Amino acid sequence: NLDITNINTHTSDYMAAAAQNVATSLGSGIRLRPGVEIDFTGDLYLASVWDFASQRFGLNNDTPGSLVIRASDSLTVSSDIKDGFDASGILQSGDSWSFQLTSGADLSSADKSATLAAKNLTIGPNASVHTGSGDIKLASGGDFELTNQTSTVFTAGHADANNQYGTDGIIDLPSGQQVVGEYPINGGDLSIRVDGNIKGAISNQFFNDNQFINQWLVRQGGDNGLDAFPTAWAVNLGANQFQQNIGSFGGGNVDIAAGDNIDDLSVMMPTTGKQMGNVNNNVVEVNGGGKLSVKAGKDITGGAYYLGKGEGIITAGGEITGSTKTTNPNAFIKGPQLLLSGDYISLDGSSKLSLNASQGIKISAVSDAMILSPTESVLFFSYTDQDALALRSLSGDVHLNTDASVALQTMGFILDPNNPPSSVEKLSKVYPASLDVTAFNGNVILDNDIVLFPSTLSNLNIFAKQTIDSRATKNGSIVSAAIAMSDADPALLARASKPLINSSGFEGLDPLAEKFNAINIFASPLPQKISETIHAVIPLHGNDKAPGRFVTQTGDITNVMINLPKPAIIQAGRNLTGATLQIQHNNPSDASIISAGRDIIFESARNENGLPDSSQNSRRIEIAGPGDVLVKTGRNLDLGSSSGLTTVGNLYNTGLPSGGASLDILVGMNGNVPSYADFISKYQDKPIYADKFN
DSSP, X not given: OOOHHHHHHHHHHHHHHHHHHHHHHHOTTOOOOOXXXXXXXXXXEEOSOEEOTTOXXXXXXXXXXXXXXXXXXXXXXXXXXXXXXXXXXXBOSSOOOEEEEEESBOTTOSSTTOBOSOOOEEEOTTOEEEESSSOEEEEESXXXXXXXXXXXXXXXXXXXXSOSSTTOOEEEOTTSOEEEOBOOBSOOOEEXXXXXXXXXXXXXXXXXXXXXXXXXXXXXEEEOSSOEEEEEEEEOOGGGOOOSSEEEOSSOOEEEEESSOEESOEEEEOEEXXXXXXXXXXXXXXXXXXXXXXXXXSXXXXXXXXXXXXXXXXXXXXXXXXXXOTTOTTSOTTSOEEEEEOXXXXXXXXXXXXXXXXXOEEOSEEEETTTOOOSSEEEOOOOOTTOEEEEEESSSOEEEOOOOHHHHHHTTOOOOTTSOOOHHHHHTTOBOSEEEEEESSSOEEESSOEEEOOOTTOOEEEEESSOEEEOOEETTEEOOEEEEEOBSOGGGSOBTTBOEEEOTTHHHHOTTTGGGGGGOTTOSSOOHHHHTTSBOSSOTTTTOOOOEEEEESSSOEESEEEEESSOEEEEESSOEESOEEEEEOOSTTOEEEEEESSOEEOOOOBOTTSSBOGGGOOOOEEEESSSEEEEEESSOEEOTTSSOEEXXXXXXXXXXXXXXXXXXXXXXXTTOOOOHHHHHHHHTXXXXXXXXXX
């Protein structure tokens, strides 16, 4: 145990004496920062709260310091080490202390993070290490463990001294509750370096305050039919509201590395939106986000990662996969839940997240954090035109999923499997604008339908050494999964300028609820209400020259539906089978390639009389708009009883130029080029064809 009072007294006495010496010796304008270092041989246990909020020094009492605690054996934090908040839990506006904790420390090293022994660093129940604008550095020669959901580490940033709350300081929740939200800036950086494992904490179903961002990320806005509210979203960090492991709330960077596994860890780096206008003129100042780096020498299992505007890289020496806590209903057993939240108002507000693994990647879902919403909450899309997700695995498979059910249920959303999914459920599945996936030696598997957020700048690239395939299920059977880029007008979707209120009457009362269906481009034939909104009046990709790419090197592209509102390169190393391809050309100069190293084959569904029945097979290759399409196979092209290979011009999208695309079909090429001279010589001497060649 540490004698905190005695340490604080010695620090104050030293700083009071030293301040006069500094002023006399060095002159005014020089600030002396205090530093407290504790080097302990053995196991160290912090049992009492250590609050640095009043520990300020210098002529203006505004200079914080740094705390270093090193233990040669284990280090357990069972009470708060904190700064940045006043006694009532309100975020302070000045600078804060920095904290550095090391277990298994090499006490002889000048490097305060150097370790020598495999001893653990533990954050106990109801304990937190947090500060405002200061940095936090944690290091362990053994494991780092967050005991349960009440164990946290975060940098909060500090309040804006010039305008702490904008024009609307109180957040009016749709439930009628009012809370004070904070809009922090200049958050400190957070670093965790561990030689062993990092063990995160899963939200406990037996706690009364289960949470998934909703307890601490508060929002207001929209019109509930009685009142209208200006848009704002803020963090509510007082009274231990934040209980999701690791956080950075003022734009500070997060750097986490483990020599072994990272299990069930949550890292939250949200944005905040401070209202600077009013209900009639939504002007939102967006802050937060930062750079995220998470690296495990072995596996990364479960957990949740929320990146506001900024860039993030999550890397595993093994695989990125689901939690091993399969009996815990709040564990992400299908893979990490990913959240993005950009700033579409500014030019540099995008969120770009990359996942890299050596042995495979599985994710539960990637969602817009501002769409995830329990009942009686505000929701809107914060995705930007340039938000992007990249997944790359050296070996093993990459699984794409859209199952946000764990996140929704943890935050109190009631899912009803007996009824169609609600708008919130559907929109929680929407991916960011761009997606790049590469399985260098494995397969890319669609575990669910994937739809990308509509954007003029979006890209979709799927590369696999082996196959691109579906593992989606319905009633216990594997069915085709769809992947698409939405062609809807983003202006039709809820944004911060005009958010929606998710209430029990959401589906019937909200005038924009039907327009949400514009995201769902898979209905065919299209109902009239959807067909009016599924395509933007002016094609989104009219000036986009980069094609969508689906390429396998040695395997098949099979059992998938692909819908692209721009040209495409779809190339199977072996067979293209059982697929539906819908490609849209926006200009006469657009060109697409559909090829298979071996066969393009559609099954032949048959009726009760054993005859081909195209009504039972809606699969097809369909090209909208003008331009050119090359279809090429190494061996056979068999359309079976499919709906065929067609060009439909602007039949389904009147915003396209008139006229259909030209088709060139080359069959049986087996990797070779056509011999046009041999073809002509075979037929030009036959009387029936002679006039065609002369």
